[in-house]
Amino acid sequence: MELFLMTLVTGIMVGGIYALVALGWVLIYKCSGVLNLAMGELTLIGAYVTLTFYEMGMPFIAAVACTMVVGVILGYLTERIFLDKLIGEPILAVIMVTVGLSFFFRGMISFIWGTDTRVFEPPVFALKPITIGFIQVSPVYLWSFILSIVLLIIFVAFFKYTRWGLAMQATADDETAALSLGISARFVYSAAWAIAFISAGVGGALLGNINGINISIGYLGLLVLPAVVLGGLNSVPGAIVGGIIIGILQNLSGTYLDAYFPGGVKEIMPFAFMTVFLLFKPYGLWGWERIERV
Amino acid sequence: MSSVWLPCGVYHETYEQDQGWWQTNFIKFKMILLLAVVFIGIPLFAPEYWIGVATMVGYTAMGALGVQLLIGYTGLITLGHAAFIAVGAYTSTLLVLQFPWPSWMVEAGLAYPTSIVVAAIVAGLWSVLFGLPSAKVKGFYLILTTMAAQFITVDFILTQYISKIGGRGQAFSLPPGTIKFGPIVVDTEREIYYLMAVFVTLMVIVLANLLRSRVGRAWVAIRDNDIAAETLGINVVWYKLLAFFVAGVMGGVAGAFWVSNTAALSPEHFPWFWSLWLVGVILIGGVGSIHGAIFGSVFMVIIMELLQLAVLPLADYYPKLLIDFAFLKESAFGLAICAFLIYEPNGLAYRWWQIKNYFNLWPFSY
Numbered sequence: 001m002e003l004f005l006m007t008l009v010t011g012i013m014v015g016g017i018y019a020l021v022a023l024g025w026v027l028i029y030k031c032s033g034v035l036n037l038a039m040g041e042l043t044l045i046g047a048y049v050t051l052t053f054y055e056m057g058m059p060f061i062a063a064v065a066c067t068m069v070v071g072v073i074l075g076y077l078t079e080r081i082f083l084d085k086l087i088g089e090p091i092l093a094v095i096m097v098t099v100g101l102s103f104f105f106r107g108m109i110s111f112i113w114g115t116d117t118r119v120f121e122p123p124v125f126a127l128k129p130i131t132i133g134f135i136q137v138s139p140v141y142l143w144s145f146i147l148s149i150v151l152l153i154i155f156v157a158f159f160k161y162t163r164w165g166l167a168m169q170a171t172a173d174d175e176t177a178a179l180s181l182g183i184s185a186r187f188v189y190s191a192a193w194a195i196a197f198i199s200a201g202v203g204g205a206l207l208g209n210i211n212g213i214n215i216s217i218g219y220l221g222l223l224v225l226p227a228v229v230l231g232g233l234n235s236v237p238g239a240i241v242g243g244i245i246i247g248i249l250q251n252l253s254g255t256y257l258d259a260y261f262p263g264g265v266k267e268i269m270p271f272a273f274m275t276v277f278l279l280f281k282p283y284g285l286w287g288w289e290r291i292e293r294v
Numbered sequence: 295m296s297s298v299w300l301p302c303g304v305y306h307e308t309y310e311q312d313q314g315w316w317q318t319n320f321i322k323f324k325m326i327l328l329l330a331v332v333f334i335g336i337p338l339f340a341p342e343y344w345i346g347v348a349t350m351v352g353y354t355a356m357g358a359l360g361v362q363l364l365i366g367y368t369g370l371i372t373l374g375h376a377a378f379i380a381v382g383a384y385t386s387t388l389l390v391l392q393f394p395w396p397s398w399m400v401e402a403g404l405a406y407p408t409s410i411v412v413a414a415i416v417a418g419l420w421s422v423l424f425g426l427p428s429a430k431v432k433g434f435y436l437i438l439t440t441m442a443a444q445f446i447t448v449d450f451i452l453t454q455y456i457s458k459i460g461g462r463g464q465a466f467s468l469p470p471g472t473i474k475f476g477p478i479v480v481d482t483e484r485e486i487y488y489l490m491a492v493f494v495t496l497m498v499i500v501l502a503n504l505l506r507s508r509v510g511r512a513w514v515a516i517r518d519n520d521i522a523a524e525t526l527g528i529n530v531v532w533y534k535l536l537a538f539f540v541a542g543v544m545g546g547v548a549g550a551f552w553v554s555n556t557a558a559l560s561p562e563h564f565p566w567f568w569s570l571w572l573v574g575v576i577l578i579g580g581v582g583s584i585h586g587a588i589f590g591s592v593f594m595v596i597i598m599e600l601l602q603l604a605v606l607p608l609a610d611y612y613p614k615l616l617i618d619f620a621f622l623k624e625s626a627f628g629l630a631i632c633a634f635l636i637y638e639p640n641g642l643a644y645r646w647w648q649i650k651n652y653f654n655l656w657p658f659s660y
Binding site: 035085091095096097099100103105106107108111225226233261262263264268274275278279282283293 | 371427442621622625629631632
């Protein structure tokens with residue numbers, strides 16, 4: 001029972017990070033209709049940029065803040081250079097441009113930072129587990145969870161209450177109507193990409209603290225895709241719930257199923273679960289069911 | 295309406311003529327010339343190294359044709375085709391290595407050909423299994439289920455279970471002389487090349503024939519509008535699964551062929567990167583045409599070889615370049631996909647069509 005609770009809590013905490021990255025994904029999709037397959041690479045970029053700033057001697061929080069600034073710049077440039085020209089193109093073209101971007105980013109990352117596993121040195125978080133009630137949690141997970149939740153709240157508040165957030169919501173809802181109200185769609189698209197880079201970057205930095213940074217962080221970033229599909233592609237609460245579900249599923253299968261399989265269950269489980277889940281709910285939990293007409 | 299430009303004054307009078315393979319003598323001559331170059335010219339006159347490159351082109355084309363069928367003709371976007379190639383390769387290898395073949399079959403060189411047939415069927419069925427969600431889900435949701443096929447098949451089943459059969463560790467290796475095609479032992483570059491050329495030619499013929507039949511028209515109808523196709527009486531689920539099966543069979547043959555080329559097999563030969571690469575190849579070549587798959591393979595493989603040749607002399611001065619080259623290659627490939635999608639969304643096949651038309655109409659371009 002104790003083991004189960006501990007696994008569950010760790011799962012929820014890792015899930016918080018996935019939820020943060022998933023939010024960035026859903027924002028891009030809602031605002032500009034781009035299905036982004038480069039999310040894994042965005043998390044990688046975030047992780048490495050944070051590491052670079054951290055090794056320059058900055059405190060971790062300051063390094064994360066600098067990563068956010070870099071993320072905004074990169075997001076703006078990516079949208080302006082690559083995605084801007086593809087508005088209204090068929091879905092395959094848009095998806096494949098993001099695949100092309102992911103190749104480009106991954107190649108560049110390996111070229112600049114190499115392929116060896118790097119760790120945050122000195123460690124950012126203490127190694128001694130914290131005891132809450134009767135559950136022991138490693139501080140990395142706890143602080144990552146808290147930081148993700150804070151950022152999630154900030155993003156959601158940004159959407160609900162600020163002028164820019166409302167502009168983004170309007171564009172997501174009905175682009176033509178938003179344009180007629182004087183909202184600049186180009187600004188909204190760039191903002192969505194900037195936010196995606198921020199959320200993926202912070203997510204990557206936090207994931208990098210857990211197991212060190214190498215190319216497999218990109219794979220963890222890819223786990224965001226089953227998360228958003230579980231929640232439904234265009235639902236913000238869906239992304240958050242989906243992220244947490246994936247986190248829990250991954251940890252539970254790692255704890256309980258590893259004994260029965262030779263290994264690798266933890267990595268595969270989210271995808272296997274998602275495939276089966278889609279057979280029963282083809283639009284995820286809260287995705288819009290498109291009614292198609294000829 | 296056939297897509298061939300006919301000379302002035304030549305008309306088709308029947309549907310058979312319109313759908314014919316050789317519509318004019320010029321086309322017949324051109325295709326025979328092409329076959330002669332592929333089957334006689336390249337193996338006789340090309341140096342060994344470039345024959346190896348041509349084999350690689352063929353292997354890419356075999357995978358790309360399956361992807362082209364799914365994406366370009368049926369509209370089912372797949373990002374997991376390497377999984378089916380892997381299933382083909384592993385089935386063939388395991389059969390050759392582990393199956394208790396009767397000794398007369400081994401001596402007659404039938405073991406490998408039989409294993410190719412079985413590999414093709416197994417890969418096709420495996421592909422249908424992961425195509426089942428396409429009955430319900432569409433678009434991005436379907437893309438993710440094909441991605442799941444890749445991770446489940448290659449990263450889990452093949453790496454964790456199949457690779458451990460026989461206790462050989464991670465990689466299977468085929469002893470020399472096991473790959474026999476009838477009396478011929480396939481072990482030199484030239485023999486592998488011929489095997490590749492035969493397979494690619496057969497696949498193109500089969501695919502082209504399927505596409506101009508009832509099945510092909512049903513696939514194209516589903517691609518263009520699946521609801522309209524359903525109202526026309528096309529059994530959408532059946533034809534989608536058939537597309538997955540045929541694409542899987544092609545992948546299986548490609549995988550079984552790959553075994554003869556490398557003589558060793560490990561799950562690293564079929565990464566997710568390779569699935570994406572195949573989709574990139576057809577995008578650069580042109581979606582929705584068989585030419586596209588071939589052009590894309592030729593273009594991508596040869597460009598990468600040329601880049602490699604350009605880099606090799608520099609490596610003496612800057613040794614790290616050879617390691618970093620792989621990453622730069624990846625980046626260049628990514629940028630190439632983006633550039634093609636933005637500036638030439640119809641791919642090389644469309645450019646080829648335009649050039650042909652220019653010469654068909656030359657010198658009076660009206």
